[in-house]
Amino acid sequence: MSNTSPPLVLVSNRGPVTFEDGGVSRGGGGLVTALTGLASHRDAVWVASAMTEHDSRVSHQHGGRPFTVQSPGGGEYRIKLVDSDPEAYERFYSIFANPILWFIQHYLWDLSNAPDIRRHEVEAFEFGYNVVNEDLARAVLEEIEDVEEPVVMVHDYHLYTLPALVRRARPDAFLHHFVHIPWTQPDSWRVLPRLIREEIYDGLLANDIVGFHTRAYRNSFLQCCRDLMDYEIDPDEGIVFCRDREVWVRAYPLPIDYEATRAVARRDRVAACEQELLRRRRDHLILRVDRADLSKNVLRGFTAFDIFLKQHPEFAERVTFLAQLMPSRTDVPEYAEYLERIEALVAVINHRHGTPDWMPIQLKLRDDLEEAVAAYKHYDVLLVNAMFDGMNLVAKEGPLVNERDGVSILSENTGAHEELGEFAVSVNPFDVQELADSIHAALTMAPEERARRARGLKRIVTARDPGDWVDDQLADIRRKERVDAGPATTARRTG
Ligand code: F6P
16 A cells, blocks of 8 residues: 555544533544544544444534544544444443453353343344444445445454455455454353354455464364364465355464653543552552453452452551542443443451551542543552453553552453563452462562563563554565465355
8 A cells, every 4th residue: 555545444442532511532442443533644534433422412513424533541533433323232232242242252151150141132233233333334334335345443352343344345344353352262262143144254354364462362263164164274374265265364462652641641631640659659559440340350359359468467558559440331231241340349358457547449430631640650569460351551551651560460361461471470350369379479579670671571562552553464464465366266165
């Protein structure tokens, strides 16, 4: 693609901004963080769902066409918000994408109890998931109507059936799909009825390239294509031979926008939050910053802290665990219940160990980037103990701005662990005793060792930025376009 290329079309469920009463806020989660650089620095139009009533209203005001918006987090975007039928959207988001797909892709189902796949769930796929995918596919097709060989970059687990719809209408389109969450082993997909599963895989395999954060997820996906779909694969080259086409499967680990994060760290409001934090600070600060999601393993993090305080009473009144959790997907019953369990456990632990003068766990249930960045600067220990996590950008942002040679305790099941594991204290997220021991080891670690690890982490998280991430993907797009234009490829199917 040259400089005169037509605009890139990005498509995801959540867009860069959400409209609300009297304003606009930045979209949450790793996906928005990943795409904001791309969409504001390159000629791109970002197609996304209208997720709130206000989004729908704004979409109507613009006649459903693209418009330009300033994000409060910085940057200007051309976005097109797509309004779906509210009932279909609810089935899409709150029943099928979350929890069914999300739970499959984070091993969250407690299979002896759930899920029961009834008509309710099947209809959520047919009349919810597929309807929203069709709506967004239509919007993409409008955007590429007059463009020859357009490039469309599709994002995440909400849109697995969209690529097949675009491919059918536009065989010349180049479709690249990035999945921001883990890809789990074949058996975890057997929860889904075969027809639904095949529709999902056929949708994804309509892409030219499918990308993941890590080699482990890439390998899992290839294995699934072989074991569940009977396609031949080349595990070394990362290719699925799918009917008459080859689909490339690649790992592109997402870096953080370290310049932008540093700029946030310099804001006045961050300085004000720091003052407040330092005023209340004890000798040691443990920090976690997460969406309140079951995959983040918040309860085991608190249980480990409880064990630590019991086994190391010398730390009483000297340490605070600050947990900043952003309520998420609260219309999904499993998430609402999870928040209640978090609050209850915090109350028990604070009651068990606290004193009139000291609250061991400080829980902040809100999404406040500046407050989080202020806390990043001053932690002694950053806790990222997710059960499974696609990447986890907190594990990268924290060490970037931290000023105290803070130690990262990092779950070995996060995507970030592939890059940062060497300089973190690695933990098995299910082993709460190991986690309690790791808290102790981190808080008592020799200063030189803390400094060595902190330097290593900073070096890794500043080595690349999202611009490099996108360039790698665009380079593969160009490479594959050349290969596809060459002599015909042979596609094979086993069995
Ligand atoms: O980055 C992972 C991710 O799950 C995105 O796919 C998603 O948009 C984001 O986190 C936040 O979730 P939600 O859009 O449901 O609030």
